[in-house]
Amino acid sequence: MPTLAEVMEGAAALKTGLDLVKSAIGLAKDVQGALPASKDTEAAGKALADAEQAVAIAEAQMGQVLGFELCRKHFPPKVMLEVGHYYERSSGKRFEVFGCPSCGQVHQPVTKWERTVPAVGSDEPTGEL
Ligand SMILES: [Zn+2]
Numbered sequence: 001m002p003t004l005a006e007v008m009e010g011a012a013a014l015k016t017g018l019d020l021v022k023s024a025i026g027l028a029k030d031v032q033g034a035l036p037a038s039k040d041t042e043a044a045g046k047a048l049a050d051a052e053q054a055v056a057i058a059e060a061q062m063g064q065v066l067g068f069e070l071c072r073k074h075f076p077p078k079v080m081l082e083v084g085h086y087y088e089r090s091s092g093k094r095f096e097v098f099g100c101p102s103c104g105q106v107h108q109p110v111t112k113w114e115r116t117v118p119a120v121g122s123d124e125p126t127g128e129l
Contacts, residue, residue, distance in 0.1 A: 011066055018055055018062075025051050069107055071100035078102040086113035 002010070025048055032044045056076035063079030064070055070077035083099035083106060097113045099106040104120030 007066075011062060014062055015059075018059055021051075021055055025055065069098050071103060071105050073100065073103050073105050080105075080107060081117075083117040083119075084113050084115040086110050 028044070029048050032041050032048060035041050053076060056078075060070055060077045060079060069080040071080050078100050080098035080100050082096045084097040085094055086097060086108075087094055095109070097106060097108050097115075099117070099120070101120065
């Protein structure tokens with residue numbers, strides 16, 4: 001059975017691969033957009049959109065396997081990342097708060113928490129709520 005470090009190493013390699021595929025799709029879309037419109041460019045655009053969707057789903061599945069929470073406000077879902085934390089009153093234990101990097105949805109089990117990453121679409125520095 002692989003160790004956690006081996007799983008994380010494999011996931012990092014997979015993420016790098018997915019990022020490369022996303023870059024390639026972006027370049028292909030640029031080329032497709034620069035060509036005169038035709039049935040071929042329309043078919044290419046559809047294939048690229050399908051490929052983008054497949055990559056986004058693969059990223060979400062990878063995140064879910066690794067234990068990340070997913071934003072369910074849109075599909076394909078986005079992997080939610082840590083945007084802050086709070087301390088449980090009774091134990092003083094620290095818990096993370098997760099947010100969607102795409103839509104800004106925050107999964108917060110408590111009302112008072114400290115944001116450590118700026119909100120999506122915000123130019124404001126981090127601060128306490
Ligand atoms: Zn979202």
